[in-house]
Amino acid sequence: MSPMNTDQLEQKKQERKVQIMRAALKVFADNGIKLTKMNMIAKEAKISYGLVYHYFESKEQVLYESLEWGMERNxxxxxxxxxxxxxxxxxxxxxxxxxxxxxxxxxxxxxxxxxxxxxxxxxxxxxxxxxxxxxxxxxxxxxxxxxxxxxxxxxxxxxxxxxxxxxxxxxxxxxxxxxxxxxxxxxxxxxxxxxxxxxxxx
Amino acid sequence: MSPMNTDQLEQKKQERKVQIMRAALKVFADNGIKLTKMNMIAKEAKISYGLVYHYFESKEQVLYESLEWGMERNxxxxxxxxxxxxxxxxxxxxxxxxxxxxxxxxxxxxxxxxxxxxxxxxxxxxxxxxxxxxxxxxxxxxxxxxxxxxxxxxxxxxxxxxxxxxxxxxxxxxxxxxxxxxxxxxxxxxxxxxxxxxxxxx
Amino acid sequence: MSPMNTDQLEQKKQERKVQIMRAALKVFADNGIKLTKMNMIAKEAKISYGLVYHYFESKEQVLYESLEWGMERNxxxxxxxxxxxxxxxxxxxxxxxxxxxxxxxxxxxxxxxxxxxxxxxxxxxxxxxxxxxxxxxxxxxxxxxxxxxxxxxxxxxxxxxxxxxxxxxxxxxxxxxxxxxxxxxxxxxxxxxxxxxxxxxx
Amino acid sequence: MSPMNTDQLEQKKQERKVQIMRAALKVFADNGIKLTKMNMIAKEAKISYGLVYHYFESKEQVLYESLEWGMERNxxxxxxxxxxxxxxxxxxxxxxxxxxxxxxxxxxxxxxxxxxxxxxxxxxxxxxxxxxxxxxxxxxxxxxxxxxxxxxxxxxxxxxxxxxxxxxxxxxxxxxxxxxxxxxxxxxxxxxxxxxxxxxxx
DNA sequence: AATGAATGAGACTTCATTCAT
DNA sequence: GATGAATGAAGTCTCATTCAT
Missing domain, CATH: 1.10.357 (Tetracycline Repressor; domain 2)
Structure with missing residues (x-):
């Protein structure tokens, strides 16, 4: 509950998102958008598919943010x-x-x-x-x-x-x-x- | 009841199949196999999806015969x-x-x-x-x-x-x-x- | 176009119906109502399925009339x-x-x-x-x-x-x-x- | 996170399957295989048809496992x-x-x-x-x-x-x-x- | 009269998304 | 935060029925 906690949490959250986005980029790239199932992203990220929805609104949102992130890194x-x-x-x-x-x-x-x-x-x-x-x-x-x-x-x-x-x-x-x-x-x-x-x- | 009749019917049937295969090749080529819906093939061929099943057993069969036909023409x-x-x-x-x-x-x-x-x-x-x-x-x-x-x-x-x-x-x-x-x-x-x-x- | 013709036609029509009803009874009996396809009745009667609709309104009507006829014969x-x-x-x-x-x-x-x-x-x-x-x-x-x-x-x-x-x-x-x-x-x-x-x- | 948790979940899952299999046996028995719709099984089990597919691969698999289960109980x-x-x-x-x-x-x-x-x-x-x-x-x-x-x-x-x-x-x-x-x-x-x-x- | 081409409702199945735990 | 149970829209395929020839 200390202020530090919030930051740490925020950072952890970001790491999780990166973990998912990295996986998403790979799977989207390999299979195309439509043929990529949320399932596949979750499996590649080694988490449950439900958790993806904890960090992203929708499949489309995963795609959007992943691309954004990927281009930045790019x-x-x-x-x-x-x-x-x-x-x-x-x-x-x-x-x-x-x-x-x-x-x-x-x-x-x-x-x-x-x-x-x-x-x-x-x-x-x-x-x-x-x-x-x-x-x-x-x-x-x-x-x-x-x-x-x-x-x-x-x-x-x-x-x-x-x-x-x-x-x-x-x-x-x-x-x-x-x-x-x-x-x-x-x-x-x-x-x-x-x-x-x-x-x-x- | 003339002998020509049977032949004509057969030919018409073949023309219909060609019409479908031509449409199928185009749609398959544009969208890939999985993303091609029978609907899309039917619409491209300007017929109902049900009719496709009159001429072909399944989507897979449409693909197979269309490829065969396309290669022959090729x-x-x-x-x-x-x-x-x-x-x-x-x-x-x-x-x-x-x-x-x-x-x-x-x-x-x-x-x-x-x-x-x-x-x-x-x-x-x-x-x-x-x-x-x-x-x-x-x-x-x-x-x-x-x-x-x-x-x-x-x-x-x-x-x-x-x-x-x-x-x-x-x-x-x-x-x-x-x-x-x-x-x-x-x-x-x-x-x-x-x-x-x-x-x-x- | 002679009056006799009408009778003969009427009789021929009835024979056709009997041919279908006999087939229908057999197929219905073997497969049950729902699992009997119009196709199967037609094939058993050695006619095209379209022709069944020339003599009967619907599958249900085939069933009804066939039963009636069968009971009578019965x-x-x-x-x-x-x-x-x-x-x-x-x-x-x-x-x-x-x-x-x-x-x-x-x-x-x-x-x-x-x-x-x-x-x-x-x-x-x-x-x-x-x-x-x-x-x-x-x-x-x-x-x-x-x-x-x-x-x-x-x-x-x-x-x-x-x-x-x-x-x-x-x-x-x-x-x-x-x-x-x-x-x-x-x-x-x-x-x-x-x-x-x-x-x-x- | 207690060890009991996993077991309990596993057991709950099994109960759900039993619930479905019990329903399936009844509906299959009443209607025959072909006439049984996944819908009917789901309704009998008071769940959505989609959920059946969470526990079983296909209608055929429901039949197979239900029979197996029923025979065991038998x-x-x-x-x-x-x-x-x-x-x-x-x-x-x-x-x-x-x-x-x-x-x-x-x-x-x-x-x-x-x-x-x-x-x-x-x-x-x-x-x-x-x-x-x-x-x-x-x-x-x-x-x-x-x-x-x-x-x-x-x-x-x-x-x-x-x-x-x-x-x-x-x-x-x-x-x-x-x-x-x-x-x-x-x-x-x-x-x-x-x-x-x-x-x-x- | 006779055929079978054409249509579309309905059933099985997949999968994005929501929700209870 | 994390899981996967639960739902339902959409796609493939079947088949009763209508219709052109």
Whole structure:
């Protein structure tokens, strides 16, 4: 009942939520939104399904907050800021970005978020605020990669043509891979990245 | 009571089945197996859901027969035989294959079948006979493209390396695109094909 | 278009109805009312299910008319009148009744009607007019057998006790047998009848 | 959190299952397998149909487990062992068996199980494991009564003839009664038993 | 007259959500 | 806080009935 208690409780509560959100991201990413049962999230988080409702209003709310949390952790922007400090060409930066973004361990969840966003593209019956979240999240990739594409074209590293269109196609392909084969990046990452880069490298 | 009568009826029945299978392929491709409701197939075919059961035993049977029918129409093999008659390099043949396979109108359904097969890869709880059908169908692409990849490598048109792995990655990317953006090939097909080809062109 | 034609048509129609009713009685008797599908009746009558609706309003109507027709053919009363002409004791008449009633060929349908009536006892959700028909039909057996039971008791052939109760139990057992094992009477009829008679024989 | 807690929960769960199985046995017995709706079981158990699925996988599983449970409670064998300790003639034992088996109160469910087994004889489209259960259960009656029939014939209490056939007919009649009139044994049990016994008593 | 194509109510089952403990 | 018991909407499939041919 001491004031400290309240804080501790609050923190514990937050930890629980994180435990659930981490599980949710994984399960949503693996199965898609509709096919993910509350059951599966609870099992992945090693709690009872009833408890999920103690921390979240609904399945939809779990999705929303998990995405929010995942994007925050995702920190694409920060990743780029980090990259920009290094002395690399535009193409090398793009390559580095892919290596970092998709070859993550347990912590990042970048891939999970990316994959969920793909699943969501094909779920037209979701509420607006979720679609907005997606929209916003998708933008991050565009906003950070577009300048690099432009830079690459100027320096002659990247093929000519409409940079925006090229970027969109590039992202479509990345999305597609993640939707198609979640384990794609697990093996031979470097080789695969280099092949993909060939598409845009002059 | 003329002999023509029976034939006509039989043909009409077959047309109805085709109407349903065409609808089913589209809806399955767009939504995945589990998320496709009989309702959706029926609505797409502009009939009542009850009627679907007049022509097919179950949802699973609709899937199976539709795939079978779609693959038959698909005729990847025939397409290649046609190609091989022409005087083209391996890379040009691969390019032609993509142009023909993915830029079809309403008739071909090649893309739908391709996408469903992708969905099915991630549905481990389907009966054996469907998985066999998929397996078999997937093989067609490999069996027809693999020799071309080899040929391309020998002639120096295609980059060095493990041809099988390269082909698998190539197919994963194609699958991913179709899963991700069904309308991908509608516009700018030629340019998109050329970009993709860059991945493997030496 | 001649007047004769009308009659012939009328007769043909009646024959068709009989064909259906005969089939219906058999299928209803074997499967019970609810579990009998229109399909099964049609197949048994070797016609399409649609045609049944040409001759009858509904499944319920098929049941009603079939029962009516079956009871008419059944002619328990006539059977007894026949028996009464012979010089037999009451017990021998009861025995004869059973032999005739249950060991019939294709024509009689006595057993079918009897069995359907049993099924109907346990179908409380049927319309009134059908229940009335049943009621009425059940009475025939009681009305014709009751005097024989009385007579048998007076002559000392049948055991003492409440004749009505004894008869009711006897009929329950007969009904039960037909519900339980439709083919019961096919074999060893005489021996089985004699065993059953032992229950009431003094 | 006391150790008792888990046990209590487990016990409560078991009680719920028993509540459902008791209801199921009654409803199955009254209506037959196919005509029994999950709804009816739920209503009889005074719960929602959804809850039934919390405790059982499917309707079929409800049937299977209910039968198993009912047979266990049934304990025909134990009943006979009890009887055999007493100094009774074979016929008297058969009589006692019937009195005990069919004049039970709420607890026994012997009659329900017996009736369901009859219904099942006429349901050829049930899975094997259920048929095996039935088979096995049916055997109990035969295995326990057959020796008594033989014994009775040797001592001259029971009429001559093929004991097996006689027993089969006897059981058919019992089954039939239970199928036909579930309340048959409620009243006048002793008298009814004595009449039935007359069939086989020398 | 005859067929069987077409429809939709109802039954089984799944699963998100609420609630008692 | 934590569990899982309880409910009911929605999806798959069956089948009586209507209707076009």
């Amino acid at each position: 920190k694409t922007k920060e990743m780029f800021d980090e990259l920009n400090k290094k002395q690399l060409s535009a193409l090398e930066k793009i390559k580095s970005f892919m290596m970092v973004a998709f070859k993550e361990g347990d912590t990042g969840r970048t891939g999970d978020v990316f994959r969920i966003i793909q699943h969501l593209h094909s779920s037209p019956d979701l509420p607006t605020h979720i679609h907005e979240l997606i929209e916003q999240s998708g933008k991050v990739y565009i906003e950070t990669l577009y300048p690099l594409f432009m830079e690459g074209q100027e320096s002659g590293e990247i093929i000519e043509g409409n940079a925006e269109e090229l970027l969109r196609m590039y992202l479509t392909i990345l999305s597609g891979i993640m939707a198609e084969d979640p384990l794609f990046w697990k093996e031979n990452t470097e080789w695969k990245v280099s092949i993909l880069i060939r598409m845009i490298a002059a | 005729k990847t093999k025939e397409m290649f035989d046609e190609l091989n008659k022409k005087q083209l390099s391996a890379l040009e043949k691969i390019k032609s294959f993509m142009m023909v396979a993915f830029k079809e109108g309403d008739t071909g359904r090649t893309g739908d079948v391709f996408r469903i097969i992708q969905h099915l890869h991630s549905s481990p709880d389907l009966p054996t006979h469907i998985h066999e059908l998929i397996e078999q169908s997937g093989k067609v692409y490999i069996e027809t493209l693999y020799p071309l990849f080899m040929e391309g490598q020998e002639s120096g048109e295609i980059i060095e390396g493990n041809a099988e792995e390269l082909l698998r990655m190539y197919l994963t990317i194609l699958s991913g695109i179709m899963a991700e953006d069904p309308l991908f090939w509608k516009e700018n097909t030629e340019w998109k094909v050329s970009i993709l080809i860059r991945m493997i062109a030496a | 002619k328990t009363k006539e059977m007894f009148d026949e028996l009464n002409k012979k010089q037999l004791s009451a017990l021998e008449k009861i025995k004869s009744f059973m032999m005739v009633a249950f060991k019939e060929g294709d024509t009689g349908r006595t057993g079918d009607v009897f069995r359907i009536i049993q099924h109907l006892h346990s179908s409380p959700d049927l319309p009134t007019h059908i229940h009335e028909l049943i009621e009425q039909s059940g009475k025939v057996y009681i009305e014709t057998l009751y005097p024989l039971f009385m007579e048998g008791q007076e002559s000392g052939e049948i055991i003492e006790g409440n004749a009505e109760e004894l008869l009711r139990m006897y009929l329950t057992i007969l009904s039960g047998i037909m519900a339980e094992d439709p083919l019961f009477w096919k074999e060893n009829t005489e021996w089985k009848v004699s065993i059953l008679i032992r229950m009431i024989a003094a | 304990k025909t064998k134990e009943m006979f062992d009890e009887l055999n300790k007493k100094q009774l003639s074979a016929l008297e034992k058969i009589k006692s068996f019937m009195m005990v088996a069919f004049k039970e109160g709420d607890t026994g469910r012997t009659g329900d199980v017996f009736r369901i087994i009859q219904h099942l004889h006429s349901s050829p489209d049930l899975p094997t494991h259920i048929h095996e259960l039935i088979e096995q259960s049916g055997k109990v009656y035969i295995e326990t009564l057959y020796p008594l029939f033989m014994e009775g014939q040797e001592s001259g209490e029971i009429i001559e003839g093929n004991a097996e056939e006689l027993l089969r007919m006897y059981l058919t009649i019992l089954s039939g009664i239970m199928a036909e009139d579930p309340l048959f044994w409620k009243e006048n049990t002793e008298w009814k038993v004595s009449i039935l016994i007359r069939m086989i008593a020398a």
